[in-house]
Amino acid sequence: MSDMFLEIIELDDGQIALKRADSDDEPIMRISFSESVREQLEEECIDVAKVMLTAGIHMISDLNIKAAETEGSDFDADLDDVDSQPRVIH
Template identity: 45%
Template sequence: MSKAFLEIVELQDGRIVLRRADEENPLVTLTFSSEARDFLHEHYIDVARIMFHAGLEAAGHLTGDDGNPDHETETVQHTLH
C-alpha cells in the first residue's frame, strides 16, 4: 500500500470506512449491528479504529513491511579485539 494518509470516516448510512485521505472509495468497510452499537455506546468508533489498526499491523507483518520506519532492520556492529 502506498504511504498516503489514511482516515477513518463514519458514513451517513452508519458504515465506518478506512480510506485514503485523498480518495472517496473505501479500502475497508466495517458495519456494527444495532446490538453491538448499543453494547458499545459511543465507544464503537474506538473499537473500529483499533480493529483497523490491528488489521493494518497484521498485513504489514504478513508482507514484511510494517510501514513504520522505526521498525526497519537494524544493523548490529560488532568490534573484534
C-alpha cells in the same frame, strides 16, 4: 516510496471505514456493527473500530513484509486459490 495517509470515517449507513485521505475511491476496509452492539457500545463503537482497523493495517503490513521476504515463492498463487465461500475462523 510516498507515504499513504489514511483516515477513519463514518459512512452514511453507519459503517466505520478506512480510506485514503487523498482519494474518493472506495474505502480500503469497512466495519459494520449490529444495532444491538451499537446500542451496547454507544460512543465507544468508534474506539472499538479504530482498534480493529489498526489491527488490520498491522496484519496487512506484516503480510507484505512476509511476501517481500519470500519473493519468488507461491505466496501470490496461494491468494488466487482462495475459495469464494466465506472462511470459518475458530
